[in-house]
Amino acid sequence: MKLKITSAEVAERAGVSQSAVSRVFTPGASASKKTVEKVRKAADELGYRPNVLARAMVSGRSRIIGLVVAYLENQFYPIVLEKLSNALQELGYHILIFTAPNSADGIDAVIQDLMDYQVDGIVAASVSLSSDLAERATQAGIPVVLFNRGQDNSPFVEVTSDNIAGGRQVAQFLLDAGHERIAHISGWQGSSTGRERQQGFNAALDEAGTTSIATLDGMYSRDVAMACTDRLLSDYSPDAIFVGNDHMAFAVIDTLRARGIEVGKEISVIGYDDVPMASWGAYDLTTIRQPVNRMVDATVSALMQHIDNPNIAAPRREAIEGPLIVRRSARKPKGWTNEGI
Amino acid sequence: MKLKITSAEVAERAGVSQSAVSRVFTPGASASKKTVEKVRKAADELGYRPNVLARAMVSGRSRIIGLVVAYLENQFYPIVLEKLSNALQELGYHILIFTAPNSADGIDAVIQDLMDYQVDGIVAASVSLSSDLAERATQAGIPVVLFNRGQDNSPFVEVTSDNIAGGRQVAQFLLDAGHERIAHISGWQGSSTGRERQQGFNAALDEAGTTSIATLDGMYSRDVAMACTDRLLSDYSPDAIFVGNDHMAFAVIDTLRARGIEVGKEISVIGYDDVPMASWGAYDLTTIRQPVNRMVDATVSALMQHIDNPNIAAPRREAIEGPLIVRRSARKPKGWTNEGI
DNA sequence: CTGAAAGCGCTTACAG
DNA sequence: CTGAAAGCGCTTACAG
Numbered sequence: 205m206k207l208k209i210t211s212a213e214v215a216e217r218a219g220v221s222q223s224a225v226s227r228v229f230t231p232g233a234s235a236s237k238k239t240v241e242k243v244r245k246a247a248d249e250l251g252y253r254p255n256v257l258a259r260a261m262v263s264g265r266s267r268i269i270g271l272v273v274a275y276l277e278n279q280f281y282p283i284v285l286e287k288l289s290n291a292l293q294e295l296g297y298h299i300l301i302f303t304a305p306n307s308a309d310g311i312d313a314v315i316q317d318l319m320d321y322q323v324d325g326i327v328a329a330s331v332s333l334s335s336d337l338a339e340r341a342t343q344a345g346i347p348v349v350l351f352n353r354g355q356d357n358s359p360f361v362e363v364t365s366d367n368i369a370g371g372r373q374v375a376q377f378l379l380d381a382g383h384e385r386i387a388h389i390s391g392w393q394g395s396s397t398g399r400e401r402q403q404g405f406n407a408a409l410d411e412a413g414t415t416s417i418a419t420l421d422g423m424y425s426r427d428v429a430m431a432c433t434d435r436l437l438s439d440y441s442p443d444a445i446f447v448g449n450d451h452m453a454f455a456v457i458d459t460l461r462a463r464g465i466e467v468g469k470e471i472s473v474i475g476y477d478d479v480p481m482a483s484w485g486a487y488d489l490t491t492i493r494q495p496v497n498r499m500v501d502a503t504v505s506a507l508m509q510h511i512d513n514p515n516i517a518a519p520r521r522e523a524i525e526g527p528l529i530v531r532r533s534a535r536k537p538k539g540w541t542n543e544g545i
Numbered sequence: 546m547k548l549k550i551t552s553a554e555v556a557e558r559a560g561v562s563q564s565a566v567s568r569v570f571t572p573g574a575s576a577s578k579k580t581v582e583k584v585r586k587a588a589d590e591l592g593y594r595p596n597v598l599a600r601a602m603v604s605g606r607s608r609i610i611g612l613v614v615a616y617l618e619n620q621f622y623p624i625v626l627e628k629l630s631n632a633l634q635e636l637g638y639h640i641l642i643f644t645a646p647n648s649a650d651g652i653d654a655v656i657q658d659l660m661d662y663q664v665d666g667i668v669a670a671s672v673s674l675s676s677d678l679a680e681r682a683t684q685a686g687i688p689v690v691l692f693n694r695g696q697d698n699s700p701f702v703e704v705t706s707d708n709i710a711g712g713r714q715v716a717q718f719l720l721d722a723g724h725e726r727i728a729h730i731s732g733w734q735g736s737s738t739g740r741e742r743q744q745g746f747n748a749a750l751d752e753a754g755t756t757s758i759a760t761l762d763g764m765y766s767r768d769v770a771m772a773c774t775d776r777l778l779s780d781y782s783p784d785a786i787f788v789g790n791d792h793m794a795f796a797v798i799d800t801l802r803a804r805g806i807e808v809g810k811e812i813s814v815i816g817y818d819d820v821p822m823a824s825w826g827a828y829d830l831t832t833i834r835q836p837v838n839r840m841v842d843a844t845v846s847a848l849m850q851h852i853d854n855p856n857i858a859a860p861r862r863e864a865i866e867g868p869l870i871v872r873r874s875a876r877k878p879k880g881w882t883n884e885g886i
Numbered sequence: 887c888t889g890a891a892a893g894c895g896c897t898t899a900c901a902g
Numbered sequence: 903c904t905g906a907a908a909g910c911g912c913t914t915a916c917a918g
Contacts, residue, residue, distance in 0.1 A: 208685065210911055221889045226913060233913090236887055251681065256661045257598050257607060258911035261894045266598060268641070268662075277821060282623040289644040298662070299642045300609070303630040320597045321609075321639070340592065344549065458826030480618060485799030486827035551895055562905045567897060574897090577903055599895035602910045 209252040218246035229254045260322065267297050269507065270318035270326045272311065274304035275424065278451040279479040280494065281329060284351065287500045288327065295508065297324070304331050312337045319344055325507040327351050330395070333360075347510035349503050352494075354396035354521060361506040363499050366525040367397055370492040371404025373528045374446050374474050377490075379412050380537035383444040383472060386414075389422040389432045389456060391448030391476075398424070398448050401476055405446055422448055426455040433459040443471055444534065450475040450482050450491055457487055457533065472534035483531070490534040493526040550593040559587035570595045601663065608638050610848065611659035611667045613652065615645035616765065619792040620820040621835065622670060625692065628841045629668065636849065638665070645672050653678050660685060666848040668692050671736070674701070688851035690844050693835075695737035695862060702847040704840050707866040708738055711833040712745025714869045715787050715815050718831075720753050721878035724785040724813060727755075730763040730773045730797060732789030732817075739765070739789050742817055746787055763789055767796040774800040784812055785875065791816040791823050791832055798828055798874065813875035824872070831875040834867040 211225040218225065220239055227233035228243040235243070246252075260266040269292055273281055289299050300321055302314045312334050318326060319341065326341065329351040333341075338359050341348050349361040378386050388405060391398025402419065409415055418440045420432040429452035436442050437460075447453035453475030457467050467473055468488075475482060478493035502522045530536065552566040559566065561580055568574035569584040576584070587593075601607040610633055614622055630640050641662055643655045653675050659667055660682065667682065670692040674682075679700050682689050690702040719727050729746060732739025743760065750756055759781045761773040770793035777783050778801075788794035794816030798808050808814055809829075816823060819834035843863045871877060 208911095212911080222911090223889060223891095223913080224887090226911095227888085230913070234887060239887075251684075253657065253661050255602075255663060255911050257601050257663050258894090259913075260598050261596075261602060261896090261911080262913045264894080271642075276623040276627045277620075279618075279620065279623075282617040282620075282626075285623075285642070286617045286644055289642055293644065298658070301612075301626070301630055301640045301642050303627055303634065316594065317639070320594050322596060322598050343592075454825060454827070462826055481822070484795060485803055486795070549895090553895080563895090564897085564905060564907095565903090567895095568904085571897070575903060580903075596895050599910090600897075602895080602912090603897045605910080 208255075209250045211252070211254070214243060214246045214250055214252045217250060218242040226254075264322075265511070266322045266324055268300050268321060268323045269297050270302060270315075270321065270323040271299045272302045272304050272314060272318070272326065272328045272331055275330055276303075277426075278424070278449065278477075279481055280352075280449070280451070280477045280496075283479065283496060284329060284500065287496060288503065291500055291504045295504070315341070319346060324511050325349070327503060327507070328353070328360075330397075332395075333358075345514050347507055347514075349506050351499070351503055352397060354400075361510075362521040363502045363506070364397065364400075364521070364523050365492070365494045365499065366523040367400035368404035368407070368523075369525050370476060370528075371401040371406075371446075372408040373492060374476075375405045375408035375412070377528055377530075377537065378444045378446065378472065378474065378534070379409070379414070380540075381444075381472065381535045382537070383535070384414075385417050385441060385443045387436050387440055387442035387445045388416050388419040389429055389436070389445060389447045389452060390419055391452075392423045393421050395424075401448055416446075417442060422452045424449060424452060426452065429453075429455040430459045432456075434463075437463060437465075444474070445471060446474050448476060450477040450479045450489060453489055453491065453533075454481070454487055457489070468532045468534060474534050478526075478529050482529070488532040490531045491529055493529050495524045495526045498524050549596075550591045552593070552595070555584060555587045555591055555593045558591060559583040567595075605663075606852070607663045607665055609641050609662060609664045610638050611643060611656075611662065611664040612640045613643045613645050613655060613659070613667065613669045613672055616671055617644075618767075619765070619790065619818075620822055621693075621790070621792070621818045621837075624820065624837060625670060625841065628837060629844065632841055632845045636845070656682070660687060665852050666690070668844060668848070669694070669701075671738075673736075674699075686855050688848055688855075690847050692840070692844055693738060695741075702844075702851075703862040704843045704847070705738065705741075705862070705864050706833070706835045706840065707864040708741035709745035709748070709864075710866050711817060711869075712742040712747075712787075713749040714833060715817075716746045716749035716753070718869055718871075718878065719785045719787065719813065719815065719875070720750070720755070721881075722785075722813065722876045723878070724876070726758050726782060726784045728777050728781055728783035728786045729757050729760040730770055730777070730786060730788045730793060731760055732793075733764045734762050736765075742789055757787075758783060763793045765790060765793060767793065770794075770796040771800045773797075775804075778804060778806075785815070786812060787815050789817060791818040791820045791830060794830055794832065794874075795822070795828055798830070809873045809875060815875050819867075819870050823870070829873040831872045832870055834870050836865045836867045839865050 215222040215225045227235045326348045354362045390402045422429040475491035478491045482489040556563040556566045568576045667689045695703045731743045763770040816832035823830040
């Protein structure tokens with residue numbers, strides 16, 4: 205067995221042309237039963253497998269999807285990665301991973317890199333892209349989907365959960381439970397996700413004729429969220445805190461407990477995402493569930509649709525609603541039952 | 546701007562040959578200052594970027610490293626992924642991700658897939674490979690490194706932490722603190738990692754003239770670990786439990802607390818990995834730190850070494866020792882101070 | 887159904 | 903330093 209077997213070598217051994225070999229390995233191409241047999245036999249004996257890169261070059265389809273991701277400490281993203289990878293793998297695609305640097309410039313460079321690999325599509329999770337890059341991708345005919353992030357006037361498909369509705373649900377639940385000093389540690393205000401959750405939250409509060417006692421930007425960071433919690437404690441005496449995502453909510457709970465406060469009794473905490481850890485005993489976090497499966501499905505089908513039909517590049521936004529998962533980190537409204545779920 | 550710009554188009558606009566364009570974009574190739582200028586200008590105007598796939602075909606180097614990973618719920622792996630990706634990105638390589646199915650057959654198929662992409666190397670994290678596949682990879686000249694997993698007589702490079710030493714440290718610490726009914730919920734016994742941690746642990750116990758009161762296989766699963774905890778509680782009355790990894794240790798702690806047991810006082814719990822969450826207030830887990838940075842470095846350099854020098858494929862095992870991180874989930878030995886760290 | 891041939895977009899000896 | 907040409911390993915009209 206030598207290093208690399210080519211279709212030409214298989215052809216020779218099978219006594220057919222190289223084209224015939226190619227056809228046998230091309231789904232949908234026609235070859236007689238006899239040819240197929242001869243070729244398969246020779247291929248097996250030689251250990252032949254088609255070179256995907258060569259195939260990509262001529263077909264113009266690499267079957268690679270570029271994924272830009274950051275913030276892997278937040279359990280949400282590994283879960284997304286896993287589900288996305290599984291879904292794509294089933295369709296014969298694979299994920300080329302690019303971990304994102306923090307600057308916008310850095311991201312652009314990374315995406316350029318990605319495009320150099322002739323990816324068939326790009327999924328950008330929790331990062332923003334410059335309009336310059338938007339243009340390049342569009343002109344290169346590469347579909348881009350923004351995952352869990354929106355961008356004004358972007359030409360991309362955007363898949364998010366319905367953050368506004370989610371924020372509203374939280375406010376309503378807190379109000380129903382009779383909280384009167386409600387604070388918010390928001391997701392990073394530079395992200396649509398952070399802004400929208402806050403927006404829905406405030407809107408519902410407003411409609412109920414009240415308002416939050418304080419809103420601090422948690423920057424999606426554990427450390428910042430902890431500092432915010434202390435500030436809330438010393439300056440505002442909140443009886444409930446809505447936190448922009450679960451990752452920060454865990455930090456808030458840790459801080460509250462360290463200060464001797466009983467979470468769910470003295471102060472209610474609600475998060476957003478419903479990462480697996482939220483259900484673990486140590487936190488038992490009431491939170492809005494991001495419908496990851498449906499978000500992944502929407503992402504994959506947007507990608508496939510564009511790949512199959514490059515002309516119709518309809519920019520659009522899918523905001524999928526997710527339920528409030530009630531656990532014990534927040535006081536429940538009187539007479540509340542699980543029936544709603 | 547059209548969809549895809551080729552070097553030939555740049556050449557035409559710059560008034561040079563296509564080879565000249567290629568040279569300008571090939572590090573180390575020679576071109577006159579004048580040529581470089583003309584080409585760069587034309588390339589910028591056209592928005593040209595070399596096609597990595599075409600380059601890969603002729604050079605035989607795809608600059609893609611295949612990563613096979615499973616078990617992404619365990620925070621350890623996302624961290625590894627992130628660090629590995631960053632390190633590789635700096636060297637101009639990128640990771641093509643394959644999420645592993647559970648069966649050995651499945652894994653083999655996945656690796657075959659990987660090889661079809663002409664990856665320059667493969668990193669298999671927490672999975673085992675068949676010897677058949679080992680042979681294929683070796684014959685294709687593709688370096689494989691097993692990450693956090695060893696395999697008897699494997700021809701691969703293996704990078705792990707020193708699991709035996711780690712297990713020993715845990716036993717010693719528990720003994721020093723005066724525990725007398727020490728139990729073990731081990732990592733999956735089908736994995737070298739699980740077996741070795743247990744082995745070191747038992748060896749140290751043995752040398753001290755004692756033995757663990759029970760050893761149960763936690764299978765790296767949260768649910769199984771919880772069931773094991775209950776069984777330990779009802780049948781063995783342990784005063785300490787060494788758990789095969791942090792991910793399971795969290796489940797053990799949750800279960801203990803649900804039974805009203807004070808962790809760190811009534812029963813000590815020690816994990817293995819030191820994932821970020823281990824330091825969070827809710828768990829405050831005493832654990833062995835896996836030296837991820839050094840493990841990633843070792844992985845990357847093994848890969849690069851083989852890529853630069855395909856002939857020398859020295860199979861070897863690197864087991865890097867990590868420290869015991871003392872927190873509050875386990876009772877400390879009398880007079881214990883942090884000095885050791 | 888099948889083979890010969892062109893071509894995907896590059897790199898790299900080979901001559902100059 | 904530079905250009906013409908071969909070749910990387912395939913797919914896909916084009917004729918038969």
